Amino acid sequence: SPKFKLRNVSVSYGNDRAIKDISLDIRRNEVISFIGPSGCGKTTFLRCLNRMNDSIEICRVTGKLMLDGEDIYQSKKDVVELRARVGMVFQKPNPFPKSIYDNVAYGPKIHGLANRKSELDEIVENSLRKAGLWDEVKDRLDAVATGMSGGQQQRLCIARAIAVSPEVILMDEPCSALDPIATAKVEELISEMSESYTIVIVTHSMQQAARVSHRTAYFHMGHLVEVNETNKVFTAP
Ligand code: ADP
Numbered sequence: 001s002p003k004f005k006l007r008n009v010s011v012s013y014g015n016d017r018a019i020k021d022i023s024l025d026i027r028r029n030e031v032i033s034f035i036g037p038s039g040c041g042k043t044t045f046l047r048c049l050n051r052m053n054d055s056i057e058i059c060r061v062t063g064k065l066m067l068d069g070e071d072i073y074q075s076k077k078d079v080v081e082l083r084a085r086v087g088m089v090f091q092k093p094n095p096f097p098k099s100i101y102d103n104v105a106y107g108p109k110i111h112g113l114a115n116r117k118s119e120l121d122e123i124v125e126n127s128l129r130k131a132g133l134w135d136e137v138k139d140r141l142d143a144v145a146t147g148m149s150g151g152q153q154q155r156l157c158i159a160r161a162i163a164v165s166p167e168v169i170l171m172d173e174p175c176s177a178l179d180p181i182a183t184a185k186v187e188e189l190i191s192e193m194s195e196s197y198t199i200v201i202v203t204h205s206m207q208q209a210a211r212v213s214h215r216t217a218y219f220h221m222g223h224l225v226e227v228n229e230t231n232k233v234f235t236a237p
């Protein structure tokens with residue numbers, strides 16, 4: 001069964017429909033990219049997958065959005081729980097102005113995932129390892145995260161998302177604020193992470209979609225115009 005099953009999903013801001021009647025399955029452990037020009041609805045779409053649009057008062061979502069068979073907009077469960085299951089990484093790295101350790105430990109603390117300091121330490125280490133950052137930061141876990149390079153900050157944000165054991169990670173233009181070397185590291189990380197997570201990426205870069213994703217979906221003015229296996233889209237006939 002798919003991870004997400006979307007049926008006739010539309011999203012409006014007031015009277016303007018930004019996402020128009022989208023139906024799509026997102027498979028378990030796939031990396032799927034959504035591409036399209038600025039303003040076509042990519043961010044709006046991504047943000048309804050973990051109800052991040054809820055904070056925008058004029059924003060209305062209709063249709064069915066099933067996560068593992070449960071409609072996330074009908075669920076009685078807390079959105080905080082939903083956002084741990086469906087984590088998010090933003091365009092601009094946004095670590096808290098706290099230590100590297102505290103950035104990663106924050107979620108597990110809130111969600112009660114560790115009873116002891118030693119358990120928390122273990123989660124922090126494992127998350128930093130999965131984000132390919134452990135060797136770079138293990139000797140300075142107390143350093144303030146905002147002093148790291150942009151690429152390190154973005155991988156820290158990925159570690160922060162991983163720390164609460166999500167099933168899905170949403171990434172909104174995760175590399176567009178990074179230099180080419182940092183971009184390559186994050187892309188490599190995304191490819192490795194697909195073994196453990198379902199990853200949904202918004203990007204304006206076809207090249208990036210081709211490098212990291214199994215499938216690529218195209219938006220145009222709020223419509224989903226095409227979804228294809230990435231190797232079919234980018235291979236000459
Ligand atoms: P991007 O193209 O990278 O998604 P935008 O500059 O379009 O970035 O949007 C940045 C922020 O402004 C987002 O939080 C988005 O929700 C908000 N935004 C975009 N368009 C509008 C609008 N017409 N009215 C109010 N807020 C908007």
Ligand code: ADP
Pocket residue numbers: 013018036037038039040041042043044045056
């Ligand atoms: P993209 O991510 O592809 O650049 P967005 O999802 O940011 O597209 O925007 C899609 C449409 O929704 C645009 O017309 C944008 O102006 C509008 N929009 C986005 N955020 C808001 C908002 N907070 N309030 C009103 N309109 C918005």
